[in-house]
Each structure stands twice: as C-alpha cells, then as structure tokens.
Amino acid sequence: MxxxxxxxxxxxxxxxxxxxxxxxxxxxxxxxxxxxxxxxxxxxxxxxxxxxxxxxxxxxxxxxxxxxxxxxxxxxxxxxxxxxxxxxxxxxxxxxxxxxxxxxxxxxxxxxxxxxxxxxxxxxxxxxxxxxxxxxxxxxxxxxxxxxxxxxxxxxxxxxxxxxxxxxxxxxxxxxxxxxxxxxxxxxxxxxxxxxxxxxxxxxxxxxxxxxxxxxxxxxxxxxxxxxxxxxxxxxxxxxxxxxxxxxxVQPMKMAAAEGLYTTESPASFSVLTVGSLDGSREIFALKIPYLLSFLGTGDPHGTVQGINDLQAQYATQYGPGDYAPIIPxxxxxxxxxxxxxxxxxxxxxxxxxxxxxxxxxxxxxxxxxxxxxxxxxxxxxxxxxxxxxxxxxxxxxxxxxxxxxxxxxxxxxxxxxxxxxxxxxxxxxxxxxxxxxxxxxxxxGVPELTPEPEPTDDDTERPLAFAY
Structure with missing residues (x-):
C-alpha cells in the first residue's frame, strides 16, 4: 500500500x-x-x-x-x-x-x-x-x-x-x-x-x-x-x-469491462450472471441473453463490441506499455x-x-x-x-x-x-x-398540525422570523 x-x-x-x-x-x-x-x-x-x-x-x-x-x-x-x-x-x-x-x-x-x-x-x-x-x-x-x-x-x-x-x-x-x-x-x-x-x-x-x-x-x-x-x-x-x-x-474499454468481454464479438451477449476465476480473466459458467450487449453498446443486435484484449493491444500501441483494463470484477x-x-x-x-x-x-x-x-x-x-x-x-x-x-x-x-x-x-x-x-x-x-396564519398588521418590524417547522 x-x-x-x-x-x-x-x-x-x-x-x-x-x-x-x-x-x-x-x-x-x-x-x-x-x-x-x-x-x-x-x-x-x-x-x-x-x-x-x-x-x-x-x-x-x-x-x-x-x-x-x-x-x-x-x-x-x-x-x-x-x-x-x-x-x-x-x-x-x-x-x-x-x-x-x-x-x-x-x-x-x-x-x-x-x-x-x-x-x-x-x-x-x-x-x-x-x-x-x-x-x-x-x-x-x-x-x-x-x-x-x-x-x-x-x-x-x-x-x-x-x-x-x-x-x-x-x-x-x-x-x-x-x-x-x-x-x-x-x-x-x-x-x-x-x-x-x-x-x-x-x-x-x-x-x-x-x-x-x-x-x-x-x-x-x-x-x-x-x-x-x-x-x-x-x-x-x-x-x-x-x-x-x-x-x-468514447470509452469502449469500459463497456467491455462491464461485461467482462475479453474477445471482440459480433453479435455480443449480455451475461445476467457469470461465475469466473478470482482475477476475472476466465469464465467458468454464464447465464447470457443473446444479442443484448450488442444492442446496448451499438443499437444494433448484430453490432460489434470490442473485447478487452483487443483494446489493451490498441491502447498499448497508442499510449505506450501498460495495463489499460480496469478491475474487471x-x-x-x-x-x-x-x-x-x-x-x-x-x-x-x-x-x-x-x-x-x-x-x-x-x-x-x-x-x-x-x-x-x-x-x-x-x-x-x-x-x-x-x-x-x-x-x-x-x-x-x-x-x-x-x-x-x-x-x-x-x-x-x-x-x-x-x-x-x-x-x-x-x-x-x-x-x-x-x-x-x-x-x-x-x-x-408525521405531518404537522397547521396553525392559523397571524392577522396582518400595518407594522410587523418587530415580528420574529417565522421558521416553518
């Protein structure tokens, strides 16, 4: 630390x-x-x-x-x-x-x-x-x-x-x-x-x-x-x-990380539940909805959603060596x-x-x-x-x-x-x-009891400020 x-x-x-x-x-x-x-x-x-x-x-x-x-x-x-x-x-x-x-x-x-x-x-x-x-x-x-x-x-x-x-x-x-x-x-x-x-x-x-x-x-x-x-x-x-x-x-890596999508897919499924390795790098079991991730990301059920591995390689080339993926879990x-x-x-x-x-x-x-x-x-x-x-x-x-x-x-x-x-x-x-x-x-x-409003006067300079509660 x-x-x-x-x-x-x-x-x-x-x-x-x-x-x-x-x-x-x-x-x-x-x-x-x-x-x-x-x-x-x-x-x-x-x-x-x-x-x-x-x-x-x-x-x-x-x-x-x-x-x-x-x-x-x-x-x-x-x-x-x-x-x-x-x-x-x-x-x-x-x-x-x-x-x-x-x-x-x-x-x-x-x-x-x-x-x-x-x-x-x-x-x-x-x-x-x-x-x-x-x-x-x-x-x-x-x-x-x-x-x-x-x-x-x-x-x-x-x-x-x-x-x-x-x-x-x-x-x-x-x-x-x-x-x-x-x-x-x-x-x-x-x-x-x-x-x-x-x-x-x-x-x-x-x-x-x-x-x-x-x-x-x-x-x-x-x-x-x-x-x-x-x-x-x-x-x-x-x-x-x-x-x-x-x-x-604008942030394709964030969408890939939201799904834990490591490889680029077209169409891409959305997983309701995934059981994977502790580091989040490997999928063991997943309950998926076909085409949903493609629609969420692109508006097209058959759209392409870039994966973490491809984006990592792209960013390493563009920004220099380093790990550009967030904490996936x-x-x-x-x-x-x-x-x-x-x-x-x-x-x-x-x-x-x-x-x-x-x-x-x-x-x-x-x-x-x-x-x-x-x-x-x-x-x-x-x-x-x-x-x-x-x-x-x-x-x-x-x-x-x-x-x-x-x-x-x-x-x-x-x-x-x-x-x-x-x-x-x-x-x-x-x-x-x-x-x-x-x-x-x-x-x-609970709701307050209402009190009658005071009668208006010609001179209320001495009236204290009324706190509503």
Missing part, C-alpha cells in the same frame, strides 16, 4: 458518502415544490401538510449534503495537486459557476422559503422553493459537466510548455455528449431515490395509523411516490440505454448491482400501487418490510453506478490524457493520507448516525 492507494480510497469513500445525500436532495427539492404547487392551486390542506412534512426531511438532508460536499474541493488541492494543476483551467469555469450561481441560488432561496412562510406572499414563497429546486438541479449539471471532461475530454488543448490542459471552448465542455446524457440519467436516479423515501414514509403511516385524520394525506403520498418511482425507473432505463451507446463510442458486478437494485425498487412500487387498488389499505407485513428498505435500494444503485463510472475509467484520471497515478500529490506521505482518511471516515460514520436518527425521528412524527 502506498499514498496513491489510500488517496484513491479516501476520495472514493468521501465521494460515495457525499452522493448518498445528493440524489435525495435533488429529487426531494422538486417533489416538495410540486406538492406546494398543488396546495397553491387547490387550497387543499393535505398538500400543505405534506409540503411541510417532506420539506423538513429535505432540509435535514440538504444540510448534511452541504457539510460533506465541502471536503471534496479540499481533496483536489491536497491529495491530487498534480491532477488539479493539469486540469484546473478546465474545471475552474464549471465549478466556479456551480458555486457562484447554482449553489448561491439554491441556498439563498431555501433560506427565503424556510423563513418566509408567514412573511412572503404565497406566490413569491412558492417561487422560492422552485428557484431552490432549479438551483439544485443546475448545480448537478455543472458538476457533471466537469466530471464528463474526465470521461471524454473536449474543448481543450495541451500547452506544450506547461504540460497543462487549457480551456479553448467552454461551450464544448458544457455540451459534452457525455454530460448531456449523464445529467438526465442522474436526475432520473435522483427522483427514484426521492420517490422511494416518499413511498416508505407514506405507507408506514398508512399501515400504522389507519384511523388517523391524516390517513388521506399519507395515502396520496404513497401513491404519488410510487408513480414517481415507476416513471423515474423508465427514464433511468431510457437514458441508461443512450448512455451505454455513448460510453461504447468491480466493473462487472457494480454494473449489475446498479441495474438490479433500481429494478427492485420499481417492483416494490408496483406492489404498493397494487395493494392500494380500489382504495384498499395494505395489510401485508412483508410488503411493509420490503418498503422500509426501499429507499436504500436506489441509493445503493446510484452508488454502484458511480463506482462503475469512475472505476471503469481506470487507469485514467482524464481519459487518454492523464493516468491516475500521475495525478496524486507527490509531497504527501502515506502517513498523512492515512491519518486524514481515518479521521474523515470516523467523522462521516458519526454524521451518518446523526442523519439517520434525524430522518427517522421526524419521519415518525
């Missing part, structure tokens, strides 16, 4: 941990805005109660996401200074816009939304949550645009004197084909997570508080969340299909866990809808138990998706331009990285417990 290994583990752990909060924040911001819009248009108080209820869960998650996200920027300069020096001119623009425009947009209007319930006109207050939701989604786009440069570098040139990548076309970076498909795929995955949480909390209250006056609100939330999950699942599959074809075009299984866990969440949502048909109240304990683990399924699917995306790019940190081993800070020792890695892991474990307990506590509390 050396400093490079630990730096990679630290960035992987902190990034995956941070992304546990990101999709829920992205998805819930829009769903809360939709619920408040429904209240604004209908005047039905159950939508207001659900807005404040799920809005509280959204704010808890948002705060935790901000705290854990700050660490990411510091790692670029501390553990990956050579990488930051190489790509800083490219990353600077989208990440600066993300911080100065998108993040300030969402954080400012979240503040107005929190404290503006009794002080802002209803339309302006509704606009505040929509502005925050738009800012949250814009933030995701700019970050994904920066990440997509690592997958498919565009709009740049290499300065021969400094050896740095320099930005030549910012529009090309923002319209990178990888970013254009990754953004809707990420949003669909985020709504899958948020919808799952809405279903879980709603169904729990429906089954545990059947005689409650708010049962109608919980039933609506359960149905609403289930449809969000199903629609999101369809969009995840659609955008994932497009993403697979672009991935095959990791890419193979993370790709399947990503798909399988997402489909499992969709299946549970379908069962929930079926259990509530014709205004029935679900009674199955097994359904409740399945629903309780439902939010974890798309969360894990998102995490495995990013593990596949980043590990499948290896050994490149910027595909075709910079190897990961060349991006690490040369002056940071193994002890220093190991110390920070251990500290962050312990802190994040503590924060995870806090987040889980807060979400559990307020989810169990």
């Amino acid at each position: 050396d400093a490079l290994d630990v730096a990679r583990w630290q960035f992987g752990v902190t990034t995956v941990y941070h992304f546990l909060f990101v999709p829920l924040t992205i998805g819930l911001s829009v769903l809360v805005a939709i619920l408040q819009t429904m209240w604004h248009r209908t005047g039905n108080e159950r939508y207001l109660k659900l807005t404040k209820f799920y809005g509280k869960l959204f704010l808890i998650n948002f705060a935790m996401g901000v705290v854990t996200g700050i660490v990411q920027e510091f790692q670029f300069g501390m553990n990956w200074s050579d990488y930051s020096r190489f790509v800083g001119d490219i990353f600077g623009a989208p990440l600066a816009i993300e911080a100065l425009v998108a993040f300030f947009l969402e954080s400012t209007f979240i503040g107005l939304w929190i404290f503006g319930w009794d002080r802002l006109p209803k339309r302006l207050h509704l606009a505040a949550i929509w502005a925050a939701a738009i800012g949250t989604n814009l933030s995701a786009y700019f970050i994904l645009a920066a990440n997509s440069f690592m997958q498919n570098p565009v709009g740049y040139r290499i300065n021969p004197d400094t050896g740095r990548a320099e930005l030549t076309d910012f529009l090309a970076v923002l319209t990178n084909k990888v970013a254009l498909v990754t953004f809707p795929h990420t949003l669909a995955g985020s709504f899958l997570v948020a919808g799952s949480l809405v279903v879980t909390v709603g169904l729990w209250h429906v089954m545990r508080n059947r005689d409650s006056a708010d049962t109608g609100a919980y039933r609506f939330a359960t149905t609403f969340g289930s449809w969000v999950v199903l629609v999101s699942s369809a969009l995840v599959l659609l955008t994932g299909d497009i993403q697979g074809k672009i991935m095959t075009e 990791v890419t193979y299984w993370s790709f399947r866990f990503m798909i399988g866990l997402g489909l499992a969440a969709a299946a549970i949502a379908l069962l929930v809808l079926w259990s509530q048909r014709k205004n029935r109240t679900p009674t199955s304990r097994w359904l409740l138990r399945a629903t309780l683990v439902m939010p974890a399924l798309p969360l894990l699917a998102n995490s495995f998706g990013w593990i596949f995306t980043e590990m499948g790019r290896q050994p490149w940190i910027v595909f075709g331009e910079m190897l990961t081993r060349n991006g690490v800070s040369r002056t940071v020792s193994l002890t220093e990285v190991l110390t920070s890695f251990t500290a962050f892991t312990l802190i994040y474990a503590t924060l995870a417990v806090i987040e889980f307990k807060l979400l559990l506590r307020y989810a169990k509390a």
Whole structure:
C-alpha cells in the first residue's frame, strides 16, 4: 500500500458518502415544490401538510449534503495537486459557476422559503422553493459537466510548455455528449431515490395509523411516490440505454469491462450472471441473453463490441506499455448491482400501487418490510453506478490524457493520507448516525398540525422570523 492507494480510497469513500445525500436532495427539492404547487392551486390542506412534512426531511438532508460536499474541493488541492494543476483551467469555469450561481441560488432561496412562510406572499414563497429546486438541479449539471471532461475530454488543448490542459471552448465542455446524457440519467436516479423515501414514509403511516385524520394525506403520498418511482425507473432505463451507446463510442474499454468481454464479438451477449476465476480473466459458467450487449453498446443486435484484449493491444500501441483494463470484477458486478437494485425498487412500487387498488389499505407485513428498505435500494444503485463510472475509467484520471497515478500529490506521505482518511471516515460514520436518527425521528412524527396564519398588521418590524417547522 502506498499514498496513491489510500488517496484513491479516501476520495472514493468521501465521494460515495457525499452522493448518498445528493440524489435525495435533488429529487426531494422538486417533489416538495410540486406538492406546494398543488396546495397553491387547490387550497387543499393535505398538500400543505405534506409540503411541510417532506420539506423538513429535505432540509435535514440538504444540510448534511452541504457539510460533506465541502471536503471534496479540499481533496483536489491536497491529495491530487498534480491532477488539479493539469486540469484546473478546465474545471475552474464549471465549478466556479456551480458555486457562484447554482449553489448561491439554491441556498439563498431555501433560506427565503424556510423563513418566509408567514412573511412572503404565497406566490413569491412558492417561487422560492422552485428557484431552490432549479438551483439544485443546475448545480448537478455543472458538476457533471466537469466530471464528463474526465470521461471524454473536449474543448481543450495541451500547452506544450506547461504540460497543462487549457480551456479553448467552454461551450464544448458544457455540451459534452457525455454530460448531456449523464445529467438526465442522474436526475432520473435522483427522483427514484426521492420517490422511494416518499413511498416508505407514506405507507408506514398508512399501515400504522389507519384511523388517523391524516390517513388521506399519507395515502396520496404513497401513491404519488410510487408513480414517481415507476416513471423515474423508465427514464433511468431510457437514458441508461443512450448512455451505454455513448460510453461504447468514447470509452469502449469500459463497456467491455462491464461485461467482462475479453474477445471482440459480433453479435455480443449480455451475461445476467457469470461465475469466473478470482482475477476475472476466465469464465467458468454464464447465464447470457443473446444479442443484448450488442444492442446496448451499438443499437444494433448484430453490432460489434470490442473485447478487452483487443483494446489493451490498441491502447498499448497508442499510449505506450501498460495495463489499460480496469478491475474487471468491480466493473462487472457494480454494473449489475446498479441495474438490479433500481429494478427492485420499481417492483416494490408496483406492489404498493397494487395493494392500494380500489382504495384498499395494505395489510401485508412483508410488503411493509420490503418498503422500509426501499429507499436504500436506489441509493445503493446510484452508488454502484458511480463506482462503475469512475472505476471503469481506470487507469485514467482524464481519459487518454492523464493516468491516475500521475495525478496524486507527490509531497504527501502515506502517513498523512492515512491519518486524514481515518479521521474523515470516523467523522462521516458519526454524521451518518446523526442523519439517520434525524430522518427517522421526524419521519415518525408525521405531518404537522397547521396553525392559523397571524392577522396582518400595518407594522410587523418587530415580528420574529417565522421558521416553518
């Protein structure tokens, strides 16, 4: 083990941990805005109660996401200074816009939304949550645009004197084909997570508080969340299909690694399950679907998918001697866990809808138990998706331009990285417990009781700011 290994583990752990909060924040911001819009248009108080209820869960998650996200920027300069020096001119623009425009947009209007319930006109207050939701989604786009440069570098040139990548076309970076498909795929995955949480909390209250006056609100939330999950699942599959074809075009090694395909095949089959040697180099048994990999990669059931061995020889000729294949078992299984866990969440949502048909109240304990683990399924699917995306790019940190081993800070020792890695892991474990307990506590509390709005006065300068919760 050396400093490079630990730096990679630290960035992987902190990034995956941070992304546990990101999709829920992205998805819930829009769903809360939709619920408040429904209240604004209908005047039905159950939508207001659900807005404040799920809005509280959204704010808890948002705060935790901000705290854990700050660490990411510091790692670029501390553990990956050579990488930051190489790509800083490219990353600077989208990440600066993300911080100065998108993040300030969402954080400012979240503040107005929190404290503006009794002080802002209803339309302006509704606009505040929509502005925050738009800012949250814009933030995701700019970050994904920066990440997509690592997958498919565009709009740049290499300065021969400094050896740095320099930005030549910012529009090309923002319209990178990888970013254009990754953004809707990420949003669909985020709504899958948020919808799952809405279903879980709603169904729990429906089954545990059947005689409650708010049962109608919980039933609506359960149905609403289930449809969000199903629609999101369809969009995840659609955008994932497009993403697979672009991935095959710009990173053929990643597609080959997703299947563990060592030899070029036409047509190529997709293996649902493969048992192989420990190093992933030899297949012992496989359950395959004919033509599917060719269709996923090329759009043609008889299309050619390049194998790892042929690509390895091609890259060795193009980039010099070295091993250009990622860790095959990791890419193979993370790709399947990503798909399988997402489909499992969709299946549970379908069962929930079926259990509530014709205004029935679900009674199955097994359904409740399945629903309780439902939010974890798309969360894990998102995490495995990013593990596949980043590990499948290896050994490149910027595909075709910079190897990961060349991006690490040369002056940071193994002890220093190991110390920070251990500290962050312990802190994040503590924060995870806090987040889980807060979400559990307020989810169990249920929708809030509505209090009458205070009568307006001519002078309310002495009125304290009204926190909605």
